[in-house]
Amino acid sequence: MIKYPLGFKKEKIDENKKHVNYKNRGLSLESLINDANKYYEVNDIAFIYKKPTPIHIVKTDKENTIIKAYFEKPSTTDYNGLYKGKYIDFEAKETKSKTSFNLNNFQPKQITHLKNIDKSGGIAFIIIYFKEYDEYCLYLAKDMFNYLEKENKKSISYKEIKEKGEVIPLTLAPILDYLKIIDKLFF
């Protein structure tokens, strides 16, 4: 768990830096999203949860402790839920690249899943954290599939994500208020 909101202090901005750097604060993308989801839940704003990691259990002991199990590949995205009566579904990924987001960050089934949700009236997107720019971008699955159709590539350029997507501004509560972007785009 991250300390929040007390642990959150804006860094003094160094004029030579383009971006405020939170990289070494231990605020992982996953913890920022879980934290936002918790905030949304307790304030009756949205009910969005991270799915548990799928695991194949091989053996348990007499006390029902798991003593042998394997991690499985996810076939859907990590996060889904309900916001303003709409079905929300997304995946969150970090990248060190400065120029693009590589689709091999996803399992092929996750891409199919995002396509299914987008086609069927859900709000499907990805949140990409560009570590080198310290930017959290929300990019709609719809835009991703349009881009991939045109470009026939295995990655999405940073330029495209910045043009079509939205940078999620960091705020106090919750820090990564990604539903603000969903409001802007859908409501």
Added chain:
Amino acid sequence: MIKYPLGFKKEKIDENKKHVNYKNRGLSLESLINDANKYYEVNDIAFIYKKPTPIHIVKTDKENTIIKAYFEKPSTTDYNGLYKGKYIDFEAKETKSKTSFNLNNFQPKQITHLKNIDKSGGIAFIIIYFKEYDEYCLYLAKDMFNYLEKENKKSISYKEIKEKGEVIPLTLAPILDYLKIIDKLFF
């Protein structure tokens, strides 16, 4: 996995029995629902999945095999997804009782979750399998909360579930076509 649809043959109806008995066929409620969800997915009807069981991992070995982990209590329902643009959320339970469904079949957090989803414009329900009657009932969370408010009980009577809920008829593909009931009630 259940054998299906080849493994599905209607039993010869014994006139002395009130209900056709599938109890010993190994068609567990979970496998029937997973099977229906698979059918909905491959036919582009709905995208509804069972969430993996939440597990607290204590130890993994060098090959990333889990060698110690515990089962955790779920804080949401087992199933959620998207159908006709609507957010769907439900829990499925079996009971041996002939007279009622006891709420201690749920974790308290699951009840809160169903309430949240119902309030916020999602379609929230439970599927209860009454083993003794061999009946699969779909009962809306809304009706459950209305009943509990009036009755102040820790269980829901079979009578109430039969009156307000709907028995899911068994069909060929998928066997437990529970979205038929959702169509009837919402679309």
